[in-house]
Amino acid sequence: MTILIKNANEVITLKSNIQGPRTKEQMREIAVVENGSVLIEADHIVAVGALDQLEVDFPDLVKKAETIDASGKIVMPGLVDCHTHLVHGGTREQEFNMRLNGSTYMEIMNAGGGIHATTKRTRETSFEDLYEKTMQHLDVFLKHGVTTVEAKSGYGLDWETEKKQLEVAKQLQATHDIDVVSTFMGAHAVPRDYKGREDEFVDVVIKDMLPKVAELELAEFNDVFCEKGVFTPEQSQRILEAGKALGLTPKIHADEIEPYKGAELAAEVGAISAEHLLVASDEGIKKMAEAGTIAVLLPGTAFFLRAPFARGRLMIDEGVPVAISTDFNPGSSPTMSLPFIMNLACMHMGMTLEEVLTATTINAAYALNRGEQIGSLEADKKADVVILDVANYKQLQYFYGMNHTHTVIKNGQVVVQNGILLKD
Numbered sequence: 185m186t187i188l189i190k191n192a193n194e195v196i197t198l199k200s201n202i203q204g205p206r207t208k209e210q211m212r213e214i215a216v217v218e219n220g221s222v223l224i225e226a227d228h229i230v231a232v233g234a235l236d237q238l239e240v241d242f243p244d245l246v247k248k249a250e251t252i253d254a255s256g257k258i259v260m261p262g263l264v265d266c267h268t269h270l271v272h273g274g275t276r277e278q279e280f281n282m283r284l285n286g287s288t289y290m291e292i293m294n295a296g297g298g299i300h301a302t303t304k305r306t307r308e309t310s311f312e313d314l315y316e317k318t319m320q321h322l323d324v325f326l327k328h329g330v331t332t333v334e335a336k337s338g339y340g341l342d343w344e345t346e347k348k349q350l351e352v353a354k355q356l357q358a359t360h361d362i363d364v365v366s367t368f369m370g371a372h373a374v375p376r377d378y379k380g381r382e383d384e385f386v387d388v389v390i391k392d393m394l395p396k397v398a399e400l401e402l403a404e405f406n407d408v409f410c411e412k413g414v415f416t417p418e419q420s421q422r423i424l425e426a427g428k429a430l431g432l433t434p435k436i437h438a439d440e441i442e443p444y445k446g447a448e449l450a451a452e453v454g455a456i457s458a459e460h461l462l463v464a465s466d467e468g469i470k471k472m473a474e475a476g477t478i479a480v481l482l483p484g485t486a487f488f489l490r491a492p493f494a495r496g497r498l499m500i501d502e503g504v505p506v507a508i509s510t511d512f513n514p515g516s517s518p519t520m521s522l523p524f525i526m527n528l529a530c531m532h533m534g535m536t537l538e539e540v541l542t543a544t545t546i547n548a549a550y551a552l553n554r555g556e557q558i559g560s561l562e563a564d565k566k567a568d569v570v571i572l573d574v575a576n577y578k579q580l581q582y583f584y585g586m587n588h589t590h591t592v593i594k595n596g597q598v599v600v601q602n603g604i605l606l607k608d
């Protein structure tokens with residue numbers, strides 16, 4: 185199908201000659217085309233520019249195109265949510281209430297709640313029920329303009345359930361419009377029955393789980409919760425190195441609750457990204473900048489746990505490429521609203537309106553090794569495009585706490601129109 189999105193007030197292209205994630209002032213260069221149009225053929229973008237120029241350059245395509253009038257609105261690349269714990273059973277609102285009454289996240293986890301509570305529910309939930317529940321989550325993401333989402337396992341902590349989570353994600357990648365990118369996170373917590381035998385569980389992850397993940401091609405990335413009371417930097421390094429040897433790109437949950445040199449470890453092992461970083465050290469930030477490690481910042485978790493926000497402004501100024509994400513999970517960030525996360529990044533991490541657009545498109549795409557295929561509106565890139573019902577991009581965060589998504593085009597097909605999901 186040929187689509188012409190015409191006469192948008194602004195097309196936020198994120199177009200650039202830079203190869204790789206954007207850093208420093210590059211994060212502010214979002215390459216806006218005023219009064220622009222976008223020409224799409226099949227599943228890819230043909231061109232972006234003024235309508236009369238597209239009519240000259242591509243007369244046949246423009247003639248046969250289905251047109252979408254975007255006047256009064258803006259157009260941008262589909263959002264990329266590069267850090268979620270998408271596939272999980274149950275909910276944890278009761279823990280939310282406990283925290284409002286004075287308990288802490290780690291107290292609840294050490295008492296058998298937190299990740300362990302969700303692990304129990306995920307083990308009990310059938311493949312079919314997990315599939316249906318996750319399908320509904322993906323529908324919500326799509327209505328918020330997200331066209332690619334990362335999905336971590338990590339609520340099984342035993343092979344059968346880790347495999348079940350990854351197979352749900354893989355099945356949804358095949359059946360749902362949204363693109364799902366899988367990360368194995370068998371090292372999300374030490375299961376209760378391995379308490380005091382943590383290194384034995386690390387061996388289970390390395391010797392029993394990782395080889396099967398690679399052999400069954402169930403994930404592209406391997407992640408670990410490097411945190412005081414969970415996995416030490418040494419254990420985390422063993423797990424990430426083992427994944428690398430099997431072709432799984434390392435990611436790391438780092439410096440979320442206590443400073444633990446997770447950022448330093450990310451740079452040392454060549455992780456594509458370090459995630460959370462609420463209490464990352466100056467040294468760790470410096471080493472990430474030198475190594476080109478992407479910082480995936482999760483202000484929703486800081487907001488929901490009433491914890492300090494990551495130093496996003498400093499990281500950008502120090503040359504760390506920054507992406508932001510919902511961290512959607514039932515415990516520390518139960519939200520699928522990436523637009524709200526963008527607002528938190530502006531209000532609490534000192535990021536600009538342009539930087540949060542870069543952080544949820546091209547930089548988030550690079551955090552998933554997809555920066556060459558998605559994350560900007562350029563010729564031959566995937567036609568993942570969102571039309572938003574605001575007059576200019578500055579209004580996206582000005583009218584905050586709202587979903588401004590009007591139309592979503594995924595792989596060149598209209599999947600959301602006027603905010604309504606077009607389910608086939």
Ligand SMILES: O=C(O)CC1=NCN=C1
Nearest residue numbers: 298299409513514515516
């Ligand atoms: O609490 C959860 O379920 C998710 C989480 N993993 C690491 N930090 C938060």
Ligand SMILES: [Zn+2]
Nearest residue numbers: 267269437511
């Ligand atoms: Zn997380």
